Amino acid sequence: MANVIITGTSRGIGFELAKLLADDGHRVLALSRNDSAIRSLNHQNIASFPFDISSPEDLNRLKDFLDSQWDKVDILINNAGKLLNRPFLETTSKEFEEVFKVNVFGVVDVTRIVLPKMPKEGHVVTISSMGGVQGSMKFPGLSAYSSSKGAVITLTELWSEEFKETGPSFNVLALGAVQTEMLEEAFPGYRAPTTALEMAAYIKDFALTGHHLYNGRLLQVSSSTP
Numbered sequence: 001m002a003n004v005i006i007t008g009t010s011r012g013i014g015f016e017l018a019k020l021l022a023d024d025g026h027r028v029l030a031l032s033r034n035d036s037a038i039r040s041l042n043h044q045n046i047a048s049f050p051f052d053i054s055s056p057e058d059l060n061r062l063k064d065f066l067d068s069q070w071d072k073v074d075i076l077i078n079n080a081g082k083l084l085n086r087p088f089l090e091t092t093s094k095e096f097e098e099v100f101k102v103n104v105f106g107v108v109d110v111t112r113i114v115l116p117k118m119p120k121e122g123h124v125v126t127i128s129s130m131g132g133v134q135g136s137m138k139f140p141g142l143s144a145y146s147s148s149k150g151a152v153i154t155l156t157e158l159w160s161e162e163f164k165e166t167g168p169s170f171n172v173l174a175l176g177a178v179q180t181e182m183l184e185e186a187f188p189g190y191r192a193p194t195t196a197l198e199m200a201a202y203i204k205d206f207a208l209t210g211h212h213l214y215n216g217r218l219l220q221v222s223s224s225t226p
Contacts, residue, residue: 021045177192
């Protein structure tokens with residue numbers, strides 16, 4: 001059974017993913033700013049505490065937890081994300097920065113803390129978006145969000161090269177439309193063909209096995225536009 005860290009578990013894909021992995025017997029550390037929903041599961045295989053990915057204090061708390069509780073981390077799933085849907089000329093530099101603090105710098109900081117605990121056969125999976133894929137269809141209002149999701153694609157490629165001799169493996173999934181609260185914020189009224197549970201089941205299987213076939217890869221997981 002694996003030790004798995006998942007960020008962004010308060011709702012949607014992250015919440016379902018934590019449940020699926022824990023139900024399968026894996027030990028899960030579920031991290032989100034509001035952990036009340038995940039705590040309410042009272043699952044014996046899930047540990048959690050309130051965690052703001054952009055907070056230095058909470059990042060230190062994560063390090064302390066790992067040093068005292070876990071000797072290794074088999075899988076890290078960088079799932080936390082912040083959406084801003086606003087015309088570019090109405091978006092301030094501070095708002096741009098806030099999106100990047102979560103979607104890019106948060107991924108960097110969590111990965112930096114967790115990597116020393118990961119074995120060669122470990123797997124880091126970062127959740128991106130089709131909006132961050134070069135050449136994909138783009139949508140107005142998502143300049144900050146989609147550009148941040150493009151950044152973590154490149155980071156994944158760089159990390160896989162830097163750690164190719166020592167591991168772990170790094171891969172990134174660019175998701176298409178999934179019926180979540182975040183999708184509703186980006187595309188009000190749109191109904192996605194994929195549920196959060198369906199996507200979580202795919203990510204679970206990929207996190208557990210995908211690194212045997214892929215390293216440094218971007219996989220586009222999308223059946224619709226958006």
